[in-house]
Amino acid sequence: MKSDMLKRIASSVIALAMILALSTLAFGQGKKGAPxxxxxxxxxxxxxxxxxxxxxxQLKNMKTMQVRSFxxxxxxxxxxxGLGTDVDYELKAQKDGHESPPxxxxxxxxxxxxxxxxxxx
Numbered sequence: 001m002k003s004d005m006l007k008r009i010a011s012s013v014i015a016l017a018m019i020l021a022l023s024t025l026a027f028g029q030g031k032k033g034a035p036x037x038x039x040x041x042x043x044x045x046x047x048x049x050x051x052x053x054x055x056x057x058q059l060k061n062m063k064t065m066q067v068r069s070f071x072x073x074x075x076x077x078x079x080x081x082g083l084g085t086d087v088d089y090e091l092k093a094q095k096d097g098h099e100s101p102p103x104x105x106x107x108x109x110x111x112x113x114x115x116x117x118x119x120x121x
């Protein structure tokens with residue numbers, strides 16, 4: 001009788017362990033189809049709306065405080081890729097003593113490719 005009871009307990013424990021393992025796999029996958037990375041692009045302009053080639057755009061990871069830089073191309077455009085989807089980023093541009101106000105790319109923004117234009121003041 002004791003062996004039957006031990007067998008039932010053992011099989012119940014094994015079944016529970018299997019259910020926990022499968023539920024961990026099922027719920028640990030995250031959103032299906034959600035991008036693992038994202039990018040941000042935009043154009044830097046001056047107060048008159050003219051493109052500002054050579055402006056330095058800084059992208060700050062607000063979790064790690066790591067800063068990446070990009071020098072605006074001929075038409076004032078810039079591009080950052082490989083950004084985490086669960087991180088807020090702060091962007092700003094500067095050139096010749098002029099700076100844009102900081103803009104935030106929020107982790108709640110679900111766009112795989114966000115567009116943030118920056119204007120120097």
